[in-house]
Amino acid sequence: xxxxxxxxISQDGKEFILVGTAHVSKKSAEQVKExxxxxxxxxxxxxxxxxxxxxxxxxxxxxxxxxxxxxKAKKTTFLLMNLVISSxxxxxxxxxxxxxxxxxxxxxxxxxxxxxxxxxxDRNIQITFARIWRNVGFWGKAKLLTQMIGSIFTNETxxxxxxxxxxxxxxxxxxxxDFSTSFPRLKVPLIDERDQYLAQKIKEAPGxxxxxxxxxxxxxxxxxxxxxEQDLQAxxxxxxxxxxxxxxxxxxxxxxxxVIAYTFFANPAAGLQQTVSWILWNGSFAALGAAIAFGHPxxxxxxxxxxxxxxxxxxxxxxxxxxxxxxxxxxxxxxxxESLADDVVSVKGFWQNKVTRILLIIIFTxxxxxxxxxxxxxxxxxxxxxxx
Numbered sequence: 001x002x003x004x005x006x007x008x009i010s011q012d013g014k015e016f017i018l019v020g021t022a023h024v025s026k027k028s029a030e031q032v033k034e035x036x037x038x039x040x041x042x043x044x045x046x047x048x049x050x051x052x053x054x055x056x057x058x059x060x061x062x063x064x065x066x067x068x069x070x071x072k073a074k075k076t077t078f079l080l081m082n083l084v085i086s087s088x089x090x091x092x093x094x095x096x097x098x099x100x101x102x103x104x105x106x107x108x109x110x111x112x113x114x115x116x117x118x119x120x121x122d123r124n125i126q127i128t129f130a131r132i133w134r135n136v137g138f139w140g141k142a143k144l145l146t147q148m149i150g151s152i153f154t155n156e157t158x159x160x161x162x163x164x165x166x167x168x169x170x171x172x173x174x175x176x177x178d179f180s181t182s183f184p185r186l187k188v189p190l191i192d193e194r195d196q197y198l199a200q201k202i203k204e205a206p207g208x209x210x211x212x213x214x215x216x217x218x219x220x221x222x223x224x225x226x227x228x229e230q231d232l233q234a235x236x237x238x239x240x241x242x243x244x245x246x247x248x249x250x251x252x253x254x255x256x257x258x259v260i261a262y263t264f265f266a267n268p269a270a271g272l273q274q275t276v277s278w279i280l281w282n283g284s285f286a287a288l289g290a291a292i293a294f295g296h297p298x299x300x301x302x303x304x305x306x307x308x309x310x311x312x313x314x315x316x317x318x319x320x321x322x323x324x325x326x327x328x329x330x331x332x333x334x335x336x337x338e339s340l341a342d343d344v345v346s347v348k349g350f351w352q353n354k355v356t357r358i359l360l361i362i363i364f365t366x367x368x369x370x371x372x373x374x375x376x377x378x379x380x381x382x383x384x385x386x387x388x
Contacts, residue, residue, distance in 0.1 A: 005019065005020040005021070005028075005031065005216065006018070006019055006020070006031075006035065007020065007219055007223055009223065009226060011203075011226065011227070012203075013208065014203075014207075014208050014209070014210065015208065015209045015210070016202060016203075016210050016212065016226065017035065017039055017041070017209070017210070017211045017212070018202075018212045018214055018219050018222060018223070019031060019032055019035050019211065019212065019213050019214065020214060020215070020216035020218075020219040021103040021213060021214065021215060021216060022215075022216060026102075028102075028103040029102040029103045029105075029106045030106075031103075032103045032106045032107050032110065032213050033106050033110050035211060036107070036110035036111065036113075036114055036116070036211055037110065037113075037114065039209060039211055040114050040116075040209075041114070041116050041207065041209040041210055041211040042116060042117065042205075042206060042207020042208060042209050042210065043111075043116055043117045043118075043119050043205040043206050043207045043209075043210045043211075044107055044108075044110065044111035044116045044117070044118055044119065044210075044211050044212075044213065045119040045121040045198075045201060045202045045205050045210060045211070045212040045213065045214075046104050046107045046108060046111075046118070046119070046120065046121060046122075046212075046213045047104065047121060047122045047198065047212075047213060047214050047215055047218065048104055048120050048121075048122055049120055049122045049123060049124045049125055050120055050124070051124065051125055051126070052101075052122070052125060053108075053120050056101060056104065056105060056108070067327055067331075067332055067355055067358060068324075068327060071320065071323055071324060071327070071358075071362070076323070076358075076359050076362050076363070079359060080359050080363065082125075083340075083356065083359070103213055104213060106213075107211075107213035116207075116211075117205070117206055117207070119201060119202075119205045119206075121197075121198050121201035121202055121205075121212065122194065122197070122198060122201075123193070123194055123197045123198075123235065123236060124236070127236055127238070128189060128190065128193075128194065130238050131189040131193065131238065131239060132186060132189045132190060134238065134239050134241065134242075135188065135189055135239060191217060191218070191221065192221060193235055194218065195218055195221030195222050195224075195225050196221075196225045196230045196235060197230065197232060197235045197236075198212075198214065198218060198222055198225075199221075199222045199225035199226040199228075199230060200225075200226075200229070200230035200232055201232075202222065202226060203226055246314065249314030250314060252373070252377065253311065253312035253313065253314070256278070256312065256377055256380055257312065259274070259380055259381065259384045260274045260275060260278070260380060262384070263383065263384050263387055266387060267387045270383050270384075270386075270387040273383055274379075274380045274383045274384070277376055277379045277380060277383070278308055278376045278377075278379075278380055279308040279376075280376075281372045281375045281376030281379060282307040282308040282311050282369060282372035282373060282376050283303070283304035283305065283307050283308055283372070284304065284372065285307070285368035285369065285371045285372030285375070286303040286304060286306070286307030286318045286322075286365050286366075286368040286369040286372055287300045287301070287303045287304035287307075287368070288368050289303065289319075289361075289363075289364035289365040289366070289367055289368025289369070290302075290303040290322050290326075290361050290364065290365045290368070292360075292364050293351070293357060293360035293361040293363075293364045293365075294351055294357060295322060295326050295357075295361045295365075296325065296326055296329045296330055298325055298329060299322050299325045299326040299329070299361060300322075302318075302321050302322050302325045303318050303319075303321070303322040303365045303368070303369075306318045306321045306322070307365070307368070307369040307372060308372075308376075310369065311369055311372065311373045311376075317366050317369070318365050318366060318368075318369040319361065319362035319363060319364075319365035319366035319369070320362065322361050322362065322365040323358050323359075323361055323362040323365075326357070326358050326361050327358050330354050330357070330358075331354070332353075332354040332355045332358070333354070336353050336354045336355050339353065340353055340355055340356070343356065
């Protein structure tokens with residue numbers, strides 16, 4: 001049994017055995033089984049929350065999804081995040097013929113076999129996503145969305161040797177350093193906070209001997225954080241929403257409306273020109289976004305009609321309306337829900353599946369509407385300055 005990916009910690013009369021794994025490595029799953037059988041711990045901690053645990057236990061979860069409820073709850077971005085993560089893991093897993101998260105499944109099964117108590121040690125994934133989303137700011141959100149959408153188009157392969165190299169401490173520290181440099185605000189809720197949460201849950205696990213099955217990226221952080229007391233309540237609270245986006249969200253449409261109203265008063269022809277420009281730029285970019293996602297003709301028309309209005313009201317978004325229209329005319333059927341997990345592996349699948357197409361329509365329509373606001377707003381200001 002290789003000890004390279006195993007970290008042993010003795011503290012407060014308890015022994016903690018951290019098994020660092022690559023989430024789609026056959027060797028990781030085999031090692032988890034070996035460690036638990038050899039150590040026969042009192043408790044086994046796995047890097048799962050209740051939601052992901054139930055997902056593993058219920059492979060048919062997609063069949064129960066209600067796309068209308070997700071849209072009404074404004075959770076389409078979170079769903080896309082889940083699907084992108086699933087897509088990446090399944091692409092790599094398909095390459096090696098191993099089920100994603102097999103090492104976690106093995107941890108659950110082995111805990112049952114040796115009579116150890118199973119501890120779901122990770123923070124709720126929705127809380128993690130929410131803390132990421134609220135902490136990265138406007139440009140961070142734009143960058144994160146770009147990376148998520150971009151990842152749909154990648155078809156990279158990785159050798160199993162590279163997967164095993166990911167578990168070496170030196171390689172891992174270098175990877176985290178690069179990640180921290182390129183996107184430091186994302187690393188805090190995604191890695192650092194979860195290190196703290198996982199460390200506390202592992203420390204609180206019952207018994208004198210605890211085995212923890214963890215992604216390799218978390219082992220160095222947990223090794224340090226387990227020495228401290230962590231505040232789980234603070235780590236599960238949602239940060240307060242910043243007032244700045246709301247202020248900007250209302251300030252821009254008020255300014256645009258004021259400029260158009262003033263221009264109409266001073267020069268009705270120029271005011272009409274501004275209005276037409278605003279409608280055309282906003283509507284066209286939003287409609288283009290819906291068209292890129294292969295929306296129904298009425299979906300594209302809805303995006304065009306709603307975008308100039310929704311851009312003047314931060315409480316509504318053109319993508320939501322376009323998504324609802326698409327869902328009405330192209331409602332996902334049982335087949336779409338059954339094939340969702342496999343379809344997200346490819347670009348073609350993302351566009352063909354009715355569920356993911358709705359998500360793409362919502363996102364691309366909103367991106368188009370934002371671009372239309374920038375271009376249309378700039379043109380409104382230009383006409384205003386020309387007619388001062």
